[in-house]
Amino acid sequence: MCTGVRFADDNGNMYFGRNLDWSFSYGEKIVVTPRGYQAPVAFNATVADPKPVMGVGIIVEGMPMYFDCANDEGLAVAGLNFPGYAQYADAPVDGTINVAAYELPFWIARSFSTVDEVEEALKNVTVVAKQVNDQYPVSFLHWIVGDGKRSIVIEVMADGIHVHHDGVDVLANQPTFDWHTENLRNYLSMDPRVPEPVKWGTQELSAWGSGSGMRGIPGDYSSPSRFVRAAYTNAHYPAQQTEEANVSRLFHTLDSASMVDGCALMSNGQYEKTIYTSGFSAKTDTYYKNTYEDPTIKSYHMSDFDLEGAELQTAE
Numbered sequence: 001m002c003t004g005v006r007f008a009d010d011n012g013n014m015y016f017g018r019n020l021d022w023s024f025s026y027g028e029k030i031v032v033t034p035r036g037y038q039a040p041v042a043f044n045a046t047v048a049d050p051k052p053v054m055g056v057g058i059i060v061e062g063m064p065m066y067f068d069c070a071n072d073e074g075l076a077v078a079g080l081n082f083p084g085y086a087q088y089a090d091a092p093v094d095g096t097i098n099v100a101a102y103e104l105p106f107w108i109a110r111s112f113s114t115v116d117e118v119e120e121a122l123k124n125v126t127v128v129a130k131q132v133n134d135q136y137p138v139s140f141l142h143w144i145v146g147d148g149k150r151s152i153v154i155e156v157m158a159d160g161i162h163v164h165h166d167g168v169d170v171l172a173n174q175p176t177f178d179w180h181t182e183n184l185r186n187y188l189s190m191d192p193r194v195p196e197p198v199k200w201g202t203q204e205l206s207a208w209g210s211g212s213g214m215r216g217i218p219g220d221y222s223s224p225s226r227f228v229r230a231a232y233t234n235a236h237y238p239a240q241q242t243e244e245a246n247v248s249r250l251f252h253t254l255d256s257a258s259m260v261d262g263c264a265l266m267s268n269g270q271y272e273k274t275i276y277t278s279g280f281s282a283k284t285d286t287y288y289k290n291t292y293e294d295p296t297i298k299s300y301h302m303s304d305f306d307l308e309g310a311e312l313q314t315a316e
C-alpha cells in the first residue's frame, strides 16, 4: 500500500510526500533530470520548454522512471497502485498527446508549473499501456498532483480519464477517489477534543483522556483505513512556520499511515512495509527521503545538482 499527502504553509509553500509500501525495493534513488537532458519519448509527448525534475525513481534505458517527483516551480506528482480500476489505452490515439503510463509523472513535472495547467492539459491526453521494456510490466497506478494551492487525483479507467479535486490532499490505493471521499462521511464525528461526560441511564460516563474523540479512526493498513487516517491527520495538524517543522509535519503525517514489517502479507508471500518515505519542499526546492532500514531523513537540495546540463544525476 502507499499513501500520499500534500499541504501548504501560510505563505503558500507546498510540502508533498508519499510512503512507498511494497515488499521489496527496485533499487530506486534520487534522480535529477536537468533541463538539457534528452529523455527518450514513447510517443509524441515531447516537451518544448522542459523544467528540471527531481524525485525518486530508477533509470531504464535512459528513461528516468519516477515513482514520485517535483520541479523547480513547485509542482509535484506521485504514483500509487490502483489495481483492478486503472485501465489505459492499448494504443496511442491520433490527435491527442500520448503518454506511456510510466512517463506520466515525468511528463507532468517536466511540462507544467501548476495543477490548473495539468488539469487543462489532461483534456487531450491518452495514457497508453506501453511497457518500457520486457523486464518491467505496465504498472496500474493513479496519481496525486500538487502545487502551492491544491491537489488533484488522476484516475485512468475504462470510461476515460477522471480528474478529481482533492479536498483533503491525500491519496491511498484502491478503490476510487470518489469512494474514499464518500467513506470519509463515516468519520465526520471524529474530533481532537476530549468528549464531554455523558449520562446513560444513571451511569455517568467520561472519556479516558486525550485521543478519545478519535476513537473510530481505523488503525489497520488497508487502503481505505490509511486514507481516513492520513486525511484526519493532515486536516488537523496545526500550521507550522519553519522548514524543519513542516518537514517534521510531513514525515509524521505519513508515518501515521506507514506499514510495519510482519503485519500485512502480500500475495507473493512477503510482508509489505514502508520501503521509503519521501517528500518535497517547494519552499527550499529540497527532496527529503528516509528508508525502512534507516529512518534518518536525508535532504537533497536541487541547487546542489546541475539543473541546466544534459546528464542525468543520481544520489543515494
Ligand SMILES: C[C@H](CCC(=O)NCCS(=O)(=O)O)[C@H]1CC[C@H]2[C@@H]3[C@H](O)C[C@@H]4C[C@H](O)CC[C@]4(C)[C@H]3C[C@H](O)[C@]12C
Pocket (backbone or CB within 6 Å): 001, 002, 020, 021, 022, 026, 058, 065, 066, 067, 079, 080, 081, 082, 083, 102, 131, 132, 136, 137, 138, 139, 140, 141, 173, 174, 223
Ligand atoms: C509498487 C509501487 C506502488 C506501491 C503501492 O502503491 N503499493 C500498494 C500495494 S497494493 O497494490 O495496494 O496492495 C509502484 C509506484 C511506482 C511504480 C514504478 C513506476 O511506475 C516506474 C516503473 C514503471 C514500469 O511499468 C514498472 C516498473 C516501475 C519501476 C514501477 C514499479 C512499481 O509498480 C512502482 C514502484
